[in-house]
Amino acid sequence: MGQIVDVIDLSRSFGGKRALDGVSFHAAAGQVYGLVGANGAGKTTLLKHLLGLLRAATGSVRVFDLDPVRDPVGVLSRAGYLSEERELPEWMRVDELMRYTQAFHPTWDAAYARALLESFALDPAKKVKELSKGMRAQAALIAAVAHRPALLVLDEPSSGLDAVVRRDILDAIVRTVADDGRTVIFSSHLLDEVERMSDHVTLxxxxRVMLSGVLDDVRRGYQRSRVRFVEHFEQPPVLETALAMEGGGRTWSVVHSGSLEQFHHSVLARGGEVVDSRDATLEEIFLARAGRSRQPVEAA
Structure with a gap:
């Protein structure tokens, strides 16, 4: 698979605030990449650098082996972008928006655009300013994907879409792009959505990038275990490889990394036993790594 995106040690500040701090990110063809993080984590800032909307202050950004700032046509002609703001010309009708977008892309697939309009039940004669938030998101998504871009960049694509559209149509579009050998990079605060749709996840x-890898590998690297102790603990007991704990007294639920055997030994040394374990969900990993557990573990 060819490399589509190469970001190396990218940093960017706004008004003295560090928006990106030494970020490296890579994306290959035929894969779906999910960016996870709270508001202000730097996801949108990273995506804007990929599209040449922001210039790298330090570090380097290459897309299709091009500098997106120096060669915007070379990058943007092969990329589709859905921004979180859904900025569309208010005065246009939906069909005019499609023709307008088509003029910039020789690879525009008119039949695919019509099929998507029908799937979303969008009225081509309606003006953009008359569309609801959800309809506006649908129109913007069609404009982003109908020219079948080699790279599809989606910033919070589910914003404004109801659950049925999110799960059925958005998933189908994203999967079709990847199955065609093209690349999708999307950011979302909906962790179940990222877990469902992504091949690769970056937190x-x-x-900063806190973790990045193939989704299945990331999940296998973290477990959630239920632990029972003989002793009663008022505060979370310190355990090796534990990242976050919830519970109280003798029973605790622990998100931990590393070897399960190592964790078992640590629990045993504190007079406890591991009752059961399973792979942690992406949400559990995110909350543990971002330090948002309700009862954080003391430093060892």
């Missing part, structure tokens, strides 16, 4: 927190 960002306060402008």
């Amino acid at each position: 960002m927190h306060q402008g």
Whole structure:
């Protein structure tokens, strides 16, 4: 698979605030990449650098082996972008928006655009300013994907879409792009959506990449275990490889990384036993790594 995106040690500040801090990110063809993080984590700032909307202050950004700032036509002609703001010309009708967008893309697939309009039940004669938030999101999504871009960049694509559209149509579009050998990069605060749709996940927190990898590998690297102790603990007991704990007294639920055997030994040394374990969900990993557990573990 060819490399589509190469970001190396990218940093960016706005008014003295560090939005990106030494971020490296890579994307290959035929894969779906999910960016996870709270508001202000740096996801949108990273995506805007990929499209040449922001210039790298330090580090480097290459898309299709091009600098997106120096060669915007070379990058944008092969990329589709859905922004979180859904900025569309208010005065246009939906069909005019499609023709307008088509003029910039020789690869525009008119039949695919019509099929998507029908799937979303969008009225081509309606003006953009008359569309609801959800309809506006649907129109913007069609404009982003109908020219079948080699790289599809989606910033919070589910914003404004109801659950049925999110799960059925959005999932189908994203999967079709990847199955065609093209690349999708999307950011979302909906962790179940990222877990459902992504091949690869990158967790960002306060402008930094906290973890990044193939989704299945990331999940296998973290477990959630239920632990029972003989002793009663008022505060979370310190355990090796534990990232976050919830519970109280003798029974605790622990999100931990590393070897399950190592964790078992640590629990045993504190007079406890592991009752059961399973792979942690992406949401549990995110909350543990971002330090948002309700009862954080004391430093060892």
